[in-house]
Amino acid sequence: MEEKKHLLEQLHEIQNNDDKHYLPKEKVVELAKKHGYDLAQVYGVETFYTMYSTKPRGKHIIRICENQSCHMANSKKLIRHMEAILNISVGETTEDGFFTLELSSCLGMCSVSPAMMIDEVPYGNLTEDRIDEILATYKEDK
Amino acid sequence: MKFYRTHVLVAQDTKSILAGSKRIEETLIEEIKLAGLENEIRVIPTGSLGYSENNQVAIAIYPDNIIYAPVLTSSVKEIVEEHFLKGRIIKALAHPMKHKEISMEERTSENQLNIDVQKRIILKNVGQINPESIHEYIAADGYMALEKALSEMTPESVIEEMKTSELRGRGGAGFPTGLKWQFTRPNPGPTKYVICNADEGEPGTFKDREIMEGDPHKMVEGMILAAYAVGGTDGYIYIRGEYNLSINRLQKAIDACYEYGLLGKNILGTDFSFDLCIHTGAGAYICGEETALINSIEGKRGEPRKKPPYPPSQGLWQKPTLVNNVETFANVPAIINHGGEWYKTLGVEGSYGTKLFSLMGDLNWKGTIEIPFGTTIGKIVDTIGHGVRYDRVLKGIILGGSSGSLIVPGELNTPIDFQSLSRIEAGPGSGSILVMDETRCIVDICLNIAEFFRHESCGKCTPCREGNAQICHLLEMISYGYGLPEDLEKLERIANTMMETSFCPLGQTAPSVLLQALKKFRGEFLAHIDENICPAGVCEINFVEEECSCG
Structure with missing residues (x-):
């Protein structure tokens, strides 16, 4: 049914298949050439939407919510805790390339706030201890 | 077909999965097998039952009409042995329904009106059927409305029925759905698009997710009906990239529809054909605005377009396009089945039907609810939310x-409907109810909202791009104790300019909570500025020292 291929879906595909969960320049240029996109348009799109990254990211991406409901459930404190134990700031990747910490707009999990997602798995009712437990389970598969 | 004496429904929505419902389901299946009951008792995953508290799993047992909550893996064995094997209800585990919003009978019967606060039309099947099975949806009268429309009704009469129902769009603006469909129909094809706006991004809103996770077929049926009415040929569900469970369940629903001839060429053997697919968003709040959403599907930045032309005449790829919200589409099957006049028996004049709300914040009970229009805000907080x-x-x-x-305690008696709310300068909006108790600081809340809009402004127009940044800066200063007396007027001036001159609804509505807060809680802002005090004790105020003399 498509009149045109959908650029957003194509970018998702590149990013999901990339080990470092980002949009490598050469892949994006290749995509633009193949489908006749203006490179500026593609760059405009990849920098507009928060789920895309133009920089390499870690193996697991932590998205923690800081909107109203989570904010009221003290998510700021959790973000600081997360930054402290991972030894990075929001937007950065740990030295071992294992975790990237990002903020997210509302994840729609306000009834179990504070909430976060690691890759595609949602977590709610977070506390500092709970975060330690969850991160430990990821470190085990390292 | 196999016959089972008992069906056990295990909630498998995001909230329940977080609480470990997958593990409960597995343990149930295991224990039932151990007891040798696997041919008598069937375990079925379903959407939210609406009963579970935070971090708890609820299960429902039919035909016994018993809800057990909270269920732990350790209590599964007891349930199987006592209830399934010996037929004895475990009173200690049974959910005390009298404390809850509704009983099982009430939620299953569609005709009992206003007995209790909630009324399930849209969520009728949620928590009752397996959302991944088209058979169960069909058994619950699913696709009956589609069959009725295709065999007995012309597209025009479907639109008439929608107009009779006076359904208003559930995305926030409240535009009459029937009229929108009527505007779309006469525009020339051959290609015409029907888009479902499932980019639920408003902070504090998770009601559409309840439909997509619990009863995806209802929304798909609504879309097919809309396509039939307006002459739609192709459809998109534009859904947030973060809603993985919803995406998976909707995709399963679409695949099943193709298999059963409910989508694709010659639907149900008629001349009507309609294709539907999912388009995943990539994290941009602005894409909830319909023209920004259309740009996004076209592979552009999600910036809004100038209106007119409106999407019904020139939308996706310049073709006529109908855009409706998830909840709007989910209302359609019931209206076609029972008629527009029936729909008007629900709710109040001017705001007919039921409305979903996401209830959260400082309440005893949080979650998605469905109420008829006309219920007061206070009743929702006290009866369904069980108070602060x-x-x-x-x-x-x-x-x-x-x-x-922003609603203050003095306005709690206001009924939730478009007219009553507009009298206190409010509206149902996206359908979220965020309750704040006395320990919350209004400056902190407004700052949090401003930070959100600063991030989400698409940057196309100056009032929104610069206004949100300035509001954020001023509120930040106030929250740190560096606010100046003239800042409040400055905030009001910026907010009013944004409301009047922003290009799209994002900028026009971004400062609305702030403006009302400045009116209703001015004293609290002044306390931060004049006395360097945060009355709620939330803001980290830096006491301003005497000016340094070394200059």
Whole structure:
């Protein structure tokens, strides 16, 4: 049914298949050439939407919510805790390339706030201890 | 077909999965097998039962009409042995329904009106059927409306029925759905698009997710009906990239529809054909605005377009396009089945039907609810939310999300419907009810909202791009104790300019909670500025020292 291929879906595909969960320049240029996109348009799109990254990211991406409901459930404190134990700031990747910490707009999990997602798995009712437990389970598969 | 004497429904929505419902389901299946009951008792995953508290799993047992909550893996064995094997209800585990919003009978019967506060039309099947099975949806009268429309009704009469129902769009603006469809129909094809706006991004809103996770077929049926009415040929569900469970269940629903001839060429053997697919968003709040959403599907930045032309005449790829919200589409099957006049028996004049709300914040019970229009805000807070938690005092309610309005305790008697709410400069908006108790600081809340809009402004127009940044800066200064007396007027001036001159609804509504807060809680802002005090003790105020003399 498509009149045109959908650029957003194509970018998702590149990013999901990339080990470092980002949009490598050469892949994006290749995509633009193949489908006749203006490179500026593609760059405009990849920098507009928060789920895309133009920089390499870690193996697991932590998205923690800081909107109203989570904010009221003290998510700021959790973000600081997360930054402290991972030894990075929001937007950065740990030295071992294992975790990237990002903020997210509302994840729609306000009834179990504070909430976060690691890759595609949602977590709610977070506390500092709970975060330690969850991160430990990821470190085990390292 | 196999016959089972008992069906066990295990909630498998995001909230329940978080609480470990997958493990409960597995243990149930295991224990039932151990007891040798696997041919008598069937375990079925379903959507939210609406009963579970935070971090708890609820299961429902039919035909016994028993809900057990909370269920732990350790209690599964007891349930199987006592209830399934010996037929004895475990009273200690059974959910005390009298404390809850509704009983099982009431939620299953569609005709009992206003007996209790909630009324399930849209969520009728949620928590009752397996959302991944088209058979169960069909058994619950699913696709009956589609069959009726295709065999007995012309597209025009479907639109007439929608107009009779006076259904208003559930995305926030409240535009009459029937009229929107009527505007779309006469525009020339051959290609015409029907888009479902499932980019639920308003902070504090999770009601559409309940439909997509619990009863995806209802929304798909609504879309097919809409396509039939307006002459739609191709459809998109534009859904947030973060809603993985919803995406998976909707995809399963679409695949099943193709298999059963409910989508594709010659639907149900008629001349009507319609294709439907999912388009995943990539994290941009602005894409909830319909023209920004259309740009996004076209592979552009999600910036809004100038209106007119409106999407019904020139939308996706310049073709006529109908855009409706998830909840709007989910209302359609019931209206076609029972008629527009029936729909008007629900709700109040001017705001007919039921409305979903996401209830959250400082309440004893949080979750998605469905109420008929006309229910008062106070009743929702007290009866469904079971009041403010820790016996604290209610401070205010943010209704309709970050771009919504601020309700104070004196306005609790206002019924939730378009007219009554507009009298207190509010609206149902996206359908979120965020309750704040006395320990919340209004400056902190407004700052949090401003930070959100600063991030989400698409940057196309100056009032929104610069206005949100300035509001954020001023509120930040106030929250740190560096506010100046003239800042409040400055905030009001910026907010009013944004409301009047922003290009799209994002900028026009971004400062609405702030403006109402400045009116209703001015004293609290002044306390931060004049006395360097945060009355609620939330803001980290830096006491301003005497000016340094070394200059």
